[in-house]
Amino acid sequence: MNLNTDMAVNRITDDIWEIPLSEKPGMLVPARIYATREILQAMDSGVFDQVTNVACLPGIRRYALCMPDGHWGYGFPIGGVAAFDVQDGVISPGGVGYDINCGMRLIRTDLTLADVQPYLETLLTELFRKVPAGVxxxxxxxxxxxEFAQVMTHGARWCVERGYGWHRDLVRMEEGGCIEGADPSIVTDHAIQRGINQLGTLGSGNHYLEVQVVSNERIFDPVTAAALGITGHEQIVVMVHCGSRGFGHQVASDYLKVFEKAMRRNGITVKDQQLACAPFRSPEGQEYFSAMNCAANTAFANRQVITHQIREAFATVFGQSAEALGMELVYDVAHNIAKVERYAEGELVVHRKGATRAFGPGSPELPETFRQTGQPVICGGSMETGSYLLVGTDQAVRDTFGSTMHGSGRTMSRAQAKRTVRGEQLQQQMKQRGILVKAVSMSGLAEEAGLAYKNISEVVESVDRAGITKKVAELRPIGNIKG
Amino acid sequence: MADTAFEAQGESVEEVFRGATQALLESMANPVTVSGGWERAIERTDVDPSTLLFDWLSEVVYWKDAAGVVFREAPLTLTREGDVWLLRAGLIGAPVDQQTQELHADVKGVTKHRYELKQTGGSWKVIVVLDV
Known part of the structure; x- marks a missing residue:
């Protein structure tokens, strides 16, 4: 098999591949990659190098994992999952990423494509006005x-209590939109100043707000889809992809620096500076965990305020309240986070970086609403190709620390994408295919062209076949807002 | 892969600081399209010029969000007194304006990935990878 690595990569099943301990000095556990043979062959060399670096970190349990949307990241690969014992293991900002609690949110509506098509341009203009994006x-x-300290500790609850959302939204968010253990007193003033004015903003890069359509023929599990409010018949839904903005980015930057010093003191060496880490139980480890939770809650709040703005935009354009338009939250899920969860090995700090929690129906952590379906998993594709709604499985809890993929994953650098296509040209091409795009930066738009990403359908098929998530519906884009 | 990288070279450390700073400003917006009006004077010292450059670039990213601005220029001087390097810099820019400015990426952070300021032969070089 032709791979972008010299390491031995052994087949476990058609969708699971293992790099044994013998392939890199210092590996404490094997590395496992979830991918089809074709996806594995296309993976960049960074994935193999980075996932085996992660396998060397103190206190890691069972496997260092990479999902099929995996690609090179900082320290951990994007798509990386690793679990460390809370007693003798570490926590690493590189295993969470700069954009703490970057995540996905999906909102359903009772509207159909026929209802929205005549007003799509107007709707996008209103959304673009109400949800600021870009630098x-x-x-x-x-x-x-x-007030910002309250956002850090209460997350989306703070928003709902102030009228930016509905109380029933909260049950449809990972952790109810509020993670306990956030202590604003240990967050730097720099982080606060970077984020205090950014609540309700998208950012740029691969972040977006997208109006999508669900067709009957692209619903794979009608019973689960219906239970989640997805009815098909050219139904309109809205997807949001963003995170904790400048606040979370600064928390990550602050603690990467703190951890460099902490590693020297704790005698920890790592294969890559971006894998800087500290024992989870150390003062630095606990402080980062708490600051990270502040940023995670801010991200939940950010997506909640954006949801409020989306509902207002729809109400303005269609002349009905958001409630009358059926704009219920389907789910909100993080894909850059570290959390303490209980597995067969005991309490573990599970790092998911570009990977999504995927708890099955049997998980006691899930609210009653999802005990039949499993936890919704929202996977964003490129703005040209579409996205997926899936649900978690009990097998994921057994095999991958309750984790799965988060999106399609890049195959092309931003610079290469910009050399290949121009933003204005792409905008025109997409318009001809029925997808309207409003973007702050045309170069940023080119960077996100569909050709820069893996085929999301192939990625979704591989996790479905591996049993760690089950696909529910495909969501086709018709309007996109980008920073 | 999902990010922006640049390399800055110069015959002195100061030239590398200037080149890296210019590349960072251009990553966020086309400086030619940014007027003035917002200014900050910044002084930083460190015994390690590599750390000093990293912290300076991170501070530029900080002001982008904290003040909601993009930048036209950042004149700077770098001097060495004994073991200590002293950076004196100005940041000149304007509040973000989507109508008049050509905006690029919203930089999240300066990373340590491949980051190294080093002297090879008679010149200095740094590689910087930004998370965007």
Whole structure:
């Protein structure tokens, strides 16, 4: 098999591949990659190198994992999952990423394509106006330091209590949109100043807000889909992809620096500076975990304020309240986070970086709403090709620390994408195919062209076949807003 | 792969600082399209010029979000007194304006991936990877 690595990569099943301990000095556990043979062959060399670097970190349990959307990241590969014992293991900002609690949110509607098509341009203009995007964008909320501290500790709950959302939204979010253990007192003033004015903003890069359509023929599990509010018949849904903005980025930057010093003191050596880590139980480890939870809650709040703005935009354009339009939240899920969860090995700090929690129906952590279906998993594809709604499985809990893929994964660098296609040209081509795009940066738009990404359908098929998530529906884009 | 990287070279460390700073400013917006009006004077010291450059670039990213600005220029001087390197820099820019400025990427952070300021032969070089 022709791979971008010299390491031995052994077949476990058609969708699971293992790099044994013998392939790199210092590996404490084998590395496992979830992928079809074709996806594995296309993976960049960074994935193999990085997932085996992760396998060397102290206290890692069972496997260092990479999902089929995996590609090179900082320290951990994007698509990486690793679990460390809370007693003798580490926590690493590189295993979470700069954009703490970057995640996906899906909102359903009762509207159909026929309802929306005549007003699509108007709707996108209104959404573009209400949800600021791009470099340095600030939101409509002006918070005091005290209020921002409450956002850090209460997350989406803070928003709902102030009228930016509905109480029933909260049950349809990972952790109810609020993770406990967030301590604002250990967050730097720099982080606060970077984020305090950014609630309700998208950012740039691969972040987006997308209006999508669900057709009957692209619903794979009608019973589960119906239970999640997805009815098909050219139904309109809205997807949001963004995270904790400048606040989370600064928390990550601050603690990478702290951890460099902590590693020297704790005698920890790593294969890559971006794998800087500290024992989970150390003062630095606990402080980062708490600061990371502040950023995670801010990200939940960010997506909640954006949801409020989306609902207002739809209400303005269609002349009905968001409730009358059936704009219920389907789910909100993180894909850059570290969390303490219980598995067969005991309590573990599970790092998911570009990977999504995927708890099955049997998971006691899930609210009653999802005990029949399993936890919804939202996977964003490129803006040209479409996205997927899936559900977690009990097998994922057994095999992958309750984790699965998060998106399609890049195959082309941003620079290469910009050399291949121009933003204005791409915008025109997409319009001809029925997808309207509003973007702050045309170069940023080119970077996100569909040709820069793996085929999401192939990626989804591989996790479906591996049994760690089950596909529910495919979501086709018709309108996209980008930073 | 999902990010922006640049290499800055120069005959002195100061030239590398200037080149890296210019590349960072251009990653966020086309400086020619940014007017002035917002200014900050910044002084930083460190015994390690590599750390000093990393912290300076990170500070530029910080001001982008904290002040909601993009930048036209960042004149700087770098001097050495004994073991200590002293950076004196100015940041000149304007509040973000989507109508008049050509905006690029919203940089999240300066990373340590492949980051190294080193002297090879008679010149200095640094590789910087930005998370965007």
């Amino acid at each position: 340095g964008a600030s939101g409509f909320l002006r918070l005091s330091g005290e």
